[in-house]
Amino acid sequence: AQSVTQLGSHVSVSEGALVLLRCNYSSSVPPYLFWYVQYPNQGLQLLLKYTSAATLVKGINGFEAEFKKSETSFHLTKPSAHMSDAAEYFCAVSPSNTGKLIFGQGTTLQVKP
Amino acid sequence: GAGVSQSPSNKVTEKGKDVELRCDPISGHTALYWYRQSLGQGLEFLIYFQGNSAPDKSGLPSDRFSAERTGGSVSTLTIQRTQQEDSAVYLCASSLDWRNYGYTFGSGTRLTVV
Numbered sequence: 001a002q003s004v005t006q007l008g009s010h011v012s013v014s015e016g017a018l019v020l021l022r023c024n025y026s027s028s029v030p031p032y033l034f035w036y037v038q039y040p041n042q043g044l045q046l047l048l049k050y051t052s053a054a055t056l057v058k059g060i061n062g063f064e065a066e067f068k069k070s071e072t073s074f075h076l077t078k079p080s081a082h083m084s085d086a087a088e089y090f091c092a093v094s095p096s097n098t099g100k101l102i103f104g105q106g107t108t109l110q111v112k113p
Numbered sequence: 114g115a116g117v118s119q120s121p122s123n124k125v126t127e128k129g130k131d132v133e134l135r136c137d138p139i140s141g142h143t144a145l146y147w148y149r150q151s152l153g154q155g156l157e158f159l160i161y162f163q164g165n166s167a168p169d170k171s172g173l174p175s176d177r178f179s180a181e182r183t184g185g186s187v188s189t190l191t192i193q194r195t196q197q198e199d200s201a202v203y204l205c206a207s208s209l210d211w212r213n214y215g216y217t218f219g220s221g222t223r224l225t226v227v
Contacts (some may be wrong), residue, residue, distance in 0.1 A: 032211075032212060034215060036218075041220075042220055043117070043204060043218035043219050043220040043221055044204070044206075044218040045218070046215040046216070046217075049215050051212050051213065090156060092156075094211070096169075098144075098161050098163075098168065098169050099144060099146075099161070099208060099211035099212070099216070100146060100158045100161050100169060100172075101146075101148075101156075101158065101216070102158070103148075103155060103156035103157075104155075105155045106155060106156070
């Protein structure tokens with residue numbers, strides 16, 4: 001069965017520092033991969049997605065992620081954290097043609113002033 | 114509509130009662146998904162609709178859970194004889210072309226069973 005592992009349930013960075021949120025997946029076929037962000041009391045918002053085109057994917061709010069097949073990873077990065085980036089981030093894989101998502105456990109990002 | 118609308122936003126119910134949660138997807142989105150988000154289990158897939166049929170209902174946790182979709186639009190998730198472990202946020206998402214555009218999620222219904 002396909003799965004997603006997010007390393008670190010909580011990540012804390014200083015404002016202006018690099019953000020790195022880790023995601024590894026298991027998949028027997030080339031996957032569709034997604035990063036979503038969830039702000040308090042809101043639904044999930046798509047940050048970016050990998051769908052077998054370019055391996056470096058740029059998303060909204062300055063985030064990007066690189067698909068590395070050899071490492072089965074899809075880590076999310078942002079060069080400089082803003083206070084408004086504080087939220088919970090979910091990595092997800094779509095293992096089937098139906099498009100249903102398998103989510104990681106989520107990483108809460110804290111940004112310190 | 115402009116987004117995925119879910120109602121009610123909050124629901125408190127007594128153990129043993131039935132509840133209905135509603136999802137109004139974006140107009141024209143043929144695919145609709147229900148997920149459950151709880152502290153212990155994270156985000157779990159419940160059921161997928163394509164049009165009015167549900168080719169994948171593998172995530173429904175028990176036969177107390179059912180869902181339907183009518184007119185290729187509105188969907189209702191029904192939980193019968195609610196239990197405390199049903200307390201969670203129930204999220205709905207819709208998509209026209211998930212491979213290229215991903216999904217749009219609603220804000221969810223927070224269900225509390227007391």
